[in-house]
Amino acid sequence: MQQKFKPRIAIDAMGGDFGPEVVVPGALKAAQTDGLSLHFVGDEQKIKETLKKHKHSDLDIEVTHATQVVEMSEKPSDVMRKKKDSSIQVAFRLVRQGIAQGVVSAGNSGATLACGMFILGRIKGVERPALASILPSEKGPLILIDVGANVECKPYHLVQFGLMAEVLARSVLHVNQPKVGVLTIGEEDGKGNNLVRETTKLFKMSSMNFIGNIEGRDFFTGKADVIVCDGFVGNVSLKLMEGLAVSLTKILKEEVKKSWLARLGFLLGIKALKRFGRRIDYAEYGGAPLLGLNGIGIVCHGSSNSKAITNAVLMAGEFINNRANELLIEGLGANKEISLFGKKALPKSA
Template sequence: MHPAKPIIAVDAMGGDFGPEVVVPGALKAAIKDNLGLALIGDEQKIRQALEGQKFKDSDLEIIHTSEVVEMSEKPSDILRKKKNSSIQTAFRLVREGRAHGVVSAGNSGATLACGMFTLGRIKGIERPALASILPSEKGPVILIDVGANVDCKPYHLVQFGLMAEVFSRSVLHVDRPKVGLLTIGEEEGKGNSLVRETSKLFKMTSMNFVGNIEGRDFFMGKADVIVCDGFVGNVSLKLMEGLAVSLTKILKEEVRKSWLARLGFLLGIRALKRFGRRIDYAEYGGAPLLGLNGIGIVCHGSSNSKAITNAVLMAGEFVRNKANENLINGLGANKEISIFAKKALPKSAVT
């Protein structure tokens, strides 16, 4: 039974801006959606960020930690040397039942490592993966992996597809998700050896595999799930974000050039604002880390307060909708998880 008031453990020290951005963003989400918060990090800095904010003491817990994970640190070092870090503590709260989900804008590698070490993986999953939810002409699209695993084997990508396919059905309510493989051409056989071997495996699954997807197809709705390794996915995601920001700046510059342009802008301002929200990464908050025995949302290091708000709202929604339980049940009912595992596949698929 899911809790009526989910408690979200927030890594207050994560990201480029720390508590001054993370704390107000998390509070806004908690007030909006009746959530409890556990703010974790340097207590003095958290309390400074809370000054002037309205909140109920009963809805908020501050947990002091003496160690902060830097963006440049290796995940293995953090597990060994920084056991009292804010991100490790956040996942421990979930393991102990004191919280129901984690949100962090900190070191994504450390978040993945701490989540795996503390909560463990869903049975049958070799590697958890980051799933970013993107807008398209036909509805939301899942891009997986966007940074958790930069060096992958073909069977890893198939498992990413299996997780995202279940997630798409259970959370986004897509009846029979179309699954595509990101590569450099839609023709069969295009791409590197990883893509070609992965394509062979996808054809052996019961998924609605639609073949190769090119980068230009992201927003056309040709697939509901787009699969790639974390290196390609992360580059793709950041390219999209940078393009969205630049397009907004270019539009503003063009509007200032003439009074006719300014008039047109004023006449279409509502539509332009809706367009801006659709391409703004902050609207989606963060990327769920699929494959853990618990809910973890990873935000961009440069996340603003709005992005943190939406990430915490996402975590709360996932708790209430039993997103992780649905994922576990869906994967458990699918024998392909055990079929497409390292020990069950030919050597070409795992090397």
């Protein structure tokens, strides 16, 4: 009987606000849940000290020492030049060497993107990799892209983001003919800044199922399966959603405490409320995949808790098992528009 392949995930143990104390137990739980192999990268002594606190004897675990840590405030260019033995660079090199099949990091997202680009390289035809966040909606999961990798974009960048997310929606989320929209301030044609208007023109030229402009209020209605924007707008939108979810939970708890009737109602509806809480909790979705790299990279929030790390590692394993990146490469390779809407093929105005 052929043994089932176990994906090996390289974990940047030093990434994020909490380092190994949160990253290690979160990754261990993912391995226990889905039979994944783990390769922790970072300060070997700190990683092993943390491992001693948690049961892991039945897991396939390796540790590679890295002498440097990337701080959240560091510039990606400085990291590439001055911190070649940083945990995030070493993790990506493990993938390039074939030792691991994916990377998970809660560290500096700009540095993670830079390391992924220069160490793994980009998929042929992709000008810029982008961060795609998978979010809940009334009709199922949706993809918001870009959520922070590219703050300043050209229209053709956004069209390529849409192409990558559209392939991801079809191949991984199994959405037939994903509906693609551009995030802006009004649903009517012509609404938005120059970037949005020029991007819309290009989308209309494409073969994608482009449905036009999407307003912020339409995020969770299921109107679109893929929502495209630049990384500045996407990151602000994502952080707003996460902050709102946290605040709503706190406000609900405060209101429940105000009367016995409210507490009784809470107890009667506690199962439904827990399900609601899971649907709006960013930690349930773990991290954002970096689309456009020749490999799997999952970027988590710097403030990620153990639960978020668990789900990010599970996402990486699922992407590897589902051949997500291979399907993305195949889908983009079969789609001539990835080059048609590339930098060299467009007039300067785009």
